Amino acid sequence: MKARVGAVSPVLFKGGEGCGACYKVKCVDRDICSRRAVTVIVTDECPGGYCAFGRTHFDLSGAAFSRMAVAGSASQLRDRGEISVLFRRTPCKYRGKNIAFHVNEGSTEYWLSLLVEFEDGDGDVGAMHIKQSNSVEWLEMKHVWGANWCIIGGPLRGPFSVKLTTLSTQRTLSARDVIPKNWSPKATYTSRLNFS
Template identity: 35%
Template sequence: MAKFQNLFTWAVFMITLLAQAMGKKITIGANGEDNDWDNAHATFYGDMGGSETMQGACGYGDLFQQGYGLETTALSTALFNNGLNCGACFEVMCVDDPQWCIPNSGTIKITATNFCPPNWDPAPDHWCNPPMKHFDLSMAMFTKLAQAKAGIIPIKYRRVSCSKKGGVKFELKGNPFWLAVLVYNVGGAGDVTSVRIRGSKTDWLQMSRNWGQIWQIGSNMVGQSLSFQVTTSNGRTLEFDNVAPGDWQFGQTYGGKNNF
């Protein structure tokens, strides 16, 4: 019996490690915040202009055009959660490194817009490999906390509520038989976990997540005005009625009147 319990405990332990490696789901409260600080490390990519931080694994495209700017980060596997944490917001501070941390730099707030992929080549400094928690910041954000020549710094981080101007945005992509929607500028928890769509000629239909925060449905929605229901990771759902008019076009963005 004792041997069986030991094997069971070992199995639970290994499953836990595997889950952490595949991506951590960060639990937050109803207001989209987590008061507990956790430990991680941070580096940066790109230059001060942020050109290399555009596009990325969340599907947001031009981060300046969409309002995210340079206040962004790529997340390691342990935090990215296979893209479900795209849009989540974090507060970060530089700690325990007096050589490189800028004195009294305080904290920065950033939005997850990209993925920092693991590197399986043998080396001790692959910071984005699981199970390590790592933030690959834009250079502009990194240098608010530490000197650029530091390269990598220890940090503390926590989830915070996203504060976005204006309503939730919906960019329509695809073709007459396949509609994809990029959902962005999401406040509150920031990360979207479910999207439903309703045309003026249909009932509510569940969309599936393609990648990042791009959601899709294999239905012809052309010629119908479109409404959306969006649910974020803290369980809040908002309805956006008649966001896109009946003559909407692929490649266009339509904004809701409200936000989380």
Template identity: 45%
Template structure:
């Protein structure tokens, strides 16, 4: 059964976790006023990602925000107030359309390594998709990562992060990798607009695929019947049946590759809007 805690207290109470994630500014109410500030125009395009040895594909990368910052504060996935802290630790990126997938790509993890620049170390960094990169240079390649300054600089040789950031647009290789939150349970943050007739929940920190394809809830007294939730935006899912909703709510999560996880009493009776409820369960790693 999930236990209510404040979101900030929960983040500092959990075990140390994966610290590699990447994200750009939100297109849902957070204008990307600075998202292209450090970009140079790209002059290479592909219709589909080019595959390389070892499962790597070709793409492009830029960065935005502070050189040592987290890009945006949560962005279009809704992870406000968390991306600069563990487990993300500013290792995030905004994904172009093929990666963001209208919000269905939120939470997916990728390894990225840059090529073609003397400042590149050649070693991959791991980032999480936490935002949308909707236009401009983000459409120049089949796959584009608009990375935080921290994540972009992490691809550089020692002492050459600023030189790499000065390059603007980089050719990169990337591949999808499992997310691993090292013992952390899945978090269910109830949106502040929720009420007895309407429930909206931000779900994050899923091991494995990281993203979700479907979410269902079971209300008290439903006798095993699952009610589908609608994908609202980013990592937010909602239920609005027109009738009073009866807590506690169990959750049935379907990952992007179809893996199912059932979390009993994910949101307890007496829940409150704005609270985050942490499960002890997560997908296997």
């Protein structure tokens, strides 16, 4: 999937739990828009008060606008600022990629923060747990913002297994020992799994 991203209103962002969800968005103005829909990955909430609570709104990237435009009209469509669209939820597809976990900067053995990337299917994470090496206990991580989760405790000892539960359909996936014993902040560790 090409990086066509967008921010959405609070009703779709859901306090960050809607981050990672995918939508098909199609412009309805046939004078300037093609019939192509664009798949958009939710990456943020609309800035400021522009996206009123309760109102559905997409703040699209330039790449997303360009994809919807009639040939040669991309900049004209972007200049409109606000357009009417139809949208529907769609499964996320990251062909050839598996779920990855980026260890956020500042993580230590007492505060570990992870960003979930490339989640096929629902795209949204409703719960995340981590299991330390030589343990049978899954520890609940706290949702920070977007697709970022953290756990405070410790000292935390790797390698770590990570379990994801999707928000929309409650599907679960567990990546065993995906984060190695000698993990480091700012590193990304890719699992061998993804939702199909």
